[in-house]
Amino acid sequence: MKNIIRFSKAFLVCAIISVVLIVTGLIGYVLKGGFNLGVDFQAGLIQEIQFAPPALRLTYTGTGNASISFDRNSLYIVISGAGVEGKTHPFPYAEYTTIGSMSAALSGISGLGVDAAVPADVQTALFVQSAAGNPQLGADPFVVHYLPPNTAPISIEQVRESLSSLGEVSVQVLGQPEDRRFMIRMQDSELNGEVPAEKIITALETNAALNVGIDGVAVTSSSYVGSRFSQALSSQAGILMALTLVLILIYASIRFKPQYAIGAVLAIAHDALIMVTFITWTRMEFNTTTIAAILTILGYSINDTIVIFDRVRETRRLYPEDSFVEALNRSISETLGRTVITTVTTMLAVISLYIFTSGSMKDFALALLVGMTSGVYSTIFIACGFVNFWDIAVKKNEKKRRAKSIAAGNAAAAV
Numbered sequence: 001m002k003n004i005i006r007f008s009k010a011f012l013v014c015a016i017i018s019v020v021l022i023v024t025g026l027i028g029y030v031l032k033g034g035f036n037l038g039v040d041f042q043a044g045l046i047q048e049i050q051f052a053p054p055a056l057r058l059t060y061t062g063t064g065n066a067s068i069s070f071d072r073n074s075l076y077i078v079i080s081g082a083g084v085e086g087k088t089h090p091f092p093y094a095e096y097t098t099i100g101s102m103s104a105a106l107s108g109i110s111g112l113g114v115d116a117a118v119p120a121d122v123q124t125a126l127f128v129q130s131a132a133g134n135p136q137l138g139a140d141p142f143v144v145h146y147l148p149p150n151t152a153p154i155s156i157e158q159v160r161e162s163l164s165s166l167g168e169v170s171v172q173v174l175g176q177p178e179d180r181r182f183m184i185r186m187q188d189s190e191l192n193g194e195v196p197a198e199k200i201i202t203a204l205e206t207n208a209a210l211n212v213g214i215d216g217v218a219v220t221s222s223s224y225v226g227s228r229f230s231q232a233l234s235s236q237a238g239i240l241m242a243l244t245l246v247l248i249l250i251y252a253s254i255r256f257k258p259q260y261a262i263g264a265v266l267a268i269a270h271d272a273l274i275m276v277t278f279i280t281w282t283r284m285e286f287n288t289t290t291i292a293a294i295l296t297i298l299g300y301s302i303n304d305t306i307v308i309f310d311r312v313r314e315t316r317r318l319y320p321e322d323s324f325v326e327a328l329n330r331s332i333s334e335t336l337g338r339t340v341i342t343t344v345t346t347m348l349a350v351i352s353l354y355i356f357t358s359g360s361m362k363d364f365a366l367a368l369l370v371g372m373t374s375g376v377y378s379t380i381f382i383a384c385g386f387v388n389f390w391d392i393a394v395k396k397n398e399k400k401r402r403a404k405s406i407a408a409g410n411a412a413a414a415v
Helices: 007-031 099-106 156-166 197-205 227-255 258-282 288-318 324-356 360-414
Strands: 044-051 054-060 065-070 074-080 087-092 112-116 142-146 169-174 181-187 217-225
Touching: 007 258, 007 324, 007 360, 044 197, 054 099, 087 099, 099 112, 156 169, 156 181, 156 197, 197 217, 227 258, 227 288, 258 288, 258 360, 288 324, 288 360, 324 360
Parallel strands: none
Antiparallel strands: 044 181, 044 217, 054 112, 054 142, 065 074, 074 087, 169 181
């Protein structure tokens, strides 16, 4: 028989530690003014940019309208409008491998002007998408950017310093440092009714410290999030969390006794609050990815809790002579190996995700690591601890009722 670890001795101590941590998180939430909200929860301008020098400048003065689009393998010129036959001209990078061959091919389109800004032997595979959607070509040059190999990374501090004159601007790294991609966010309160996308680009291109030059910044995405949308998303996130707790409470109540259901809900509520504490004090960005991490941990935690509660029920049948606290200690000890193996193997994958990714995915992995640790802890010491305290309280109440019943019987006999 396996050695039985007396986890019950730590139930009260762990409950006190958890309360202290959660209260600390709530204090931090108040002192720091809430979460460090991500772009999904704030109204304002969201712009994704990449520092990449110009490769081609295209103009169009022909009949109809011309637009340009990109994918990983090709550049496309689309001619449409009144008086022309709509046609899409694909230019695969595999076929037009250099700027010289690409320029010559593009010049074959009537009305399309092509001005190469780099040597003819530069590879077209280095092109980066210059704008979202299908931007129109006209008399003003449209810049096609490229990213030379072994280009020095640009630090996030340099980008923030360049934009400091525009007010409170949030900057986030996208991808790897050598990609030189960033997400820039300006809150609605900083816009003053404007959408200063051009001001952002001008501030970056004219900053001497960055040394990227005119047309050295490619806008890969630009959008504006309205206040109504951000508020609706925030309220939906809260409703989603509350609904998750209610559904788990219903499920656990059907499968087990009410005290088990309450203990399970307390455990996952504990995990959510511990993650809130961690996010608050580390100032990790709170966005939809963070919510996904919290919901993932809630599912992971309740699964572990249900396994132990199932073992408790089985142990009560196999060892009816054991007290309830002994059944708890036996059940936790017998499932401890399974819990450790499952958690460690899952953590190995999450640690790999944390090491080899960046940006929001790195934060997602870090949140999972914290949540998984909290999930194992809460299953053993919070869920099981609550059920044990419930059992103790029930026995005390029964003892008091029996004492009152005996006292009443003795009083009646004396009369």
